Amino acid sequence: MAKLINGKQISAQLLEQVSVQVQQLKDNHGVTPGLAVVLVGEDPASQVYVRNKIHSAAEAGIRSVEHRLSADTSQAALDELIDKLNRDSEIHGILVQLPLPAHLNEDDVIAAIDPLKDVDGFHPLNSGALAAGQSGLVPCTPLGCMIMLQQTHGDLSGMTAVVIGRSNIVGKPMAALLLQANCTVTIAHSRTRDLADVCRQADIVIAAVGRAQLVTEDWIMPGATVIDVGINAIELDGRRKLVGDVDFNSVEPIAGAITPVPGGVGPMTIACLMKNTLSAARMQLSIPD
Ligand code: NAD
Numbered sequence: 001m002a003k004l005i006n007g008k009q010i011s012a013q014l015l016e017q018v019s020v021q022v023q024q025l026k027d028n029h030g031v032t033p034g035l036a037v038v039l040v041g042e043d044p045a046s047q048v049y050v051r052n053k054i055h056s057a058a059e060a061g062i063r064s065v066e067h068r069l070s071a072d073t074s075q076a077a078l079d080e081l082i083d084k085l086n087r088d089s090e091i092h093g094i095l096v097q098l099p100l101p102a103h104l105n106e107d108d109v110i111a112a113i114d115p116l117k118d119v120d121g122f123h124p125l126n127s128g129a130l131a132a133g134q135s136g137l138v139p140c141t142p143l144g145c146m147i148m149l150q151q152t153h154g155d156l157s158g159m160t161a162v163v164i165g166r167s168n169i170v171g172k173p174m175a176a177l178l179l180q181a182n183c184t185v186t187i188a189h190s191r192t193r194d195l196a197d198v199c200r201q202a203d204i205v206i207a208a209v210g211r212a213q214l215v216t217e218d219w220i221m222p223g224a225t226v227i228d229v230g231i232n233a234i235e236l237d238g239r240r241k242l243v244g245d246v247d248f249n250s251v252e253p254i255a256g257a258i259t260p261v262p263g264g265v266g267p268m269t270i271a272c273l274m275k276n277t278l279s280a281a282r283m284q285l286s287i288p289d
Helices: 005-031 044-061 075-087 104-114 124-133 141-154 170-179 194-198 263-284
Strands: 034-040 065-067 093-098 158-166 186-187 203-208 225-228 232-236 241-245
Touching: 005 044, 005 141, 005 263, 034 044, 034 263, 044 065, 044 232, 065 232, 075 093, 093 263, 124 170, 124 203, 141 170, 141 225, 141 232, 141 263, 158 194, 158 232, 170 186, 170 203, 170 263
Parallel strands: 034 065, 034 093, 158 186, 158 203, 203 225
Antiparallel strands: 232 241
């Protein structure tokens, strides 16, 4: 039976550490980190994510400001808001909840955010820094996965890792972080041949695909660590249920360690957003981490 990597517990510890450091920033420098969360439209999942982020910010002692814009907001109006937030010295982090309505250009919106306030780590300057092994703000989901892996294994040097998925948000930054930790990394995707065989070679499998229960027991080397990033809603016995990209029930008996869905990567992502907001505030105030 696999060790369960408890994202709820690890994220609660991380959030506690962040809140202690936020308090120190307030006491020693008179600064409260500020996070602006921008939500365009009424996507139900996005509304839940935003609510959870605002809640966690309060828990960490971070001041959050929510900007809710209608689904027909123009690119110019969104740019104007981002420009205002970029110049607001009380806002240290800006998060624009994705996906945006189809008429808005996500790349342009991300590029408009001040890289020092880019707490999602999606700005090309931050993704470039990560690819080059330089410091910068790192995307929250892969950062959360790394914290869980490091708690599980300590040093990851020399381990083989397969990342399934090559998005800018999860797959690519995840692979860059694993490479930085001296893993031998393979990035697999929708065109990868013999995906099950590729995964079966790995000490670590990260599934970031968005296909319910795609990864089954025959994809996993016995004893491997499996991190399930996927969040997929399925109908089971007439009820809506959230499952990952990993078929937990078949993989868990043979894996060495595994994250559940829910309660795995999800809460780590939000805790890392708070960690990044604190880091962004420190960077802007030139206070070392
Ligand atoms: P995406 O759609 O941008 O990318 C999916 C990737 O999977 C693509 O690179 C594609 O090549 C690959 N892919 C698609 N079908 C495949 C297949 N059959 N075999 C192999 N590869 C395949 O998605 P994303 O934004 O990277 O998110 C991936 C999943 O992670 C989604 O379920 C999303 O909801 C979830 N997610 C969770 C969190 C969290 O906090 N837990 C955060 C971000 C994303």
